[in-house]
Amino acid sequence: MRRTGRVTMARWCPSPNFGPRPDNARISLLVVHNISLPPGKFGGDAxxxxxxxxLDAAEHPYFQTIAGMRVSSHLLVRRDGLPVQFVSLLDRAWHAGRSCFRGEEECNDFSIGIELEGADDIPYTAAQYQTLVELSQQIIAAWPEITPDRITGHSDIAPGRKTDPGPAFDWSHYRKMLDSRHNEEGGG
Known part of the structure; x- marks a missing residue:
């Protein structure tokens, strides 16, 4: 994965919204997000x-409010657990916006972003947690600087501006699953 930046388990849907990472950037952060379009609605290809x-802005009133935005994420995990990849992990996706992690500004430069199809206050599915853990393990194996304490939510790197993945995301459950898989694979 590190050589190509592509996740083999994910369907490829290339986004034009990306750029090169700065020359000195070291991939060292994983950011968990959520998205649903329109908000709170799942399924479809919006x-x-x-x-x-x-996205056709005339299709839904909410879409008019985001028309013209140019954003992306490296990966999306659908409600059924199926992953979709938009940007090579080697490239800079446009998922974090103005952001800061432990004094490091512009998190897009050094992070990988994973969107979960969801909303802050709607529980995520077991399939999503399973896929998120599998993706996280692959990413951690490829970029060991991403340690468990360098996995965070969008709300943590853009407080006051972003709230995702929200209170419905069970960090404890996710971290236990991640730990369990790590131990099963002989990592600890």
């Missing part, structure tokens, strides 16, 4: 069309 600049 998220994919949004990340690929193909």
């Amino acid at each position: 998220i994919e069309r949004f990340f690929c600049n193909q």
Whole structure:
């Protein structure tokens, strides 16, 4: 994965919204997000069309409020657990916006962003947690600077501006699953 930046288990849906990472950037952070389009509605291909600049603003009143935005994420985990990749992990996706992690500004430069199809206050599915753990393990194996304490939520790197993945995301459950898989694979 590190050589190509592609996740083999994910369906490829290339977004034009990315750029090169700065020359000195070391991938060392994993950021968990959520998204649903329109908000609170699941299914369909609106998220994919949004990340690929193909969302029709006339289709829904909310879409008019985000028309013209150019954003992306490296990966999306659908409600059924299926992953979709938009940007190579080697490139800089546009997921974090103005952000800071432990004094390091512009988290897009050194992070990988994973979106969960969801909303702050709606529980995520077991399939999503399973896929998120599998993706996290692959990413950690490829970039060992991403340690468990360098996995965070969008709300933590953009407080006051962002709230995702929200209170419905069970960090304790996710971290226990991640720990369990790590130990099963002989990592600790």
